[in-house]
Amino acid sequence: MKCDMCGAPGKLYEAVIEDAELKVCHECSKFGKVTGIVKQDESSETTSKNKNKETKTEVMEIVVNDYAEKIRKKRESLGLNQKEFAKKISEKESLIQKIESGHFEPSLGLAKKISGLLKIKLIEEYEEKHEPQSRTKTDAFTIGDLIKTKNK
Ligand SMILES: [Zn+2]
Known part of the structure; x- marks a missing residue:
């Protein structure tokens, strides 16, 4: 992705410049009001899908x-x-x-x-068996257990 104003590649910001919503570089964002950061990581979705596949047990x-x-x-x-x-x-x-x-x-x-x-x-x-990378289940249980204990 490139800056809407000057065409420079790199990290882009969502900015309102002269009533127009533009995706611009850091330099150009100074001309208007920055409303957010443009996420350009399109591969993250595919990566998480692959991870789910790995945790499956295949017989x-x-x-x-x-x-x-x-x-x-x-x-x-x-x-x-x-x-x-x-x-x-x-x-x-x-x-x-x-x-x-x-x-x-x-x-x-x-x-x-x-x-x-x-x-x-x-x-x-x-x-x-594909061992899951994260210990989400264990962590969730521990937190839930703590809350239960506190409520007692
Ligand atoms: Zn620019």
């Missing part, structure tokens, strides 16, 4: 690393062959072969279907 679901072994062992213990097992979850036998050999990682949806049928855990919950 991600991932398929366990040893899904192939787990599925194969459990299937065998139930006395099912790959064909029978594939039928039970409405998938192709070739897909089961790929999964059990570790060549194909099942999607979350498929992993849930399999784990539901075999009663095994194939999904791991991975929690990603």
Whole structure:
């Protein structure tokens, strides 16, 4: 932003000069009455939005690393062959072969279907916590507590 009168960049003041509201530099503001300071920090809003994002706790679901072994062992213990097992979850036998050999990682949806049928855990919950920068909550509680104590 630049001064409305002389065009100089930098910090600007809101000023009334000869009945006109202008955004002017410090020098030009002397010609009229300063009514305020022009805030030019437009990036502050975006910064605070990003901060809110960081304090969120994200829970991600991932398929366990040893899904192939787990599925194969459990299937065998139930006395099912790959064909029978594939039928039970409405998938192709070739897909089961790929999964059990570790060549194909099942999607979350498929992993849930399999784990539901075999009663095994194939999904791991991975929690990603972002520690908040400020201790606003703690501070607010302390102040509220103090007021309560004083009123008693
Ligand atoms: Zn100026």
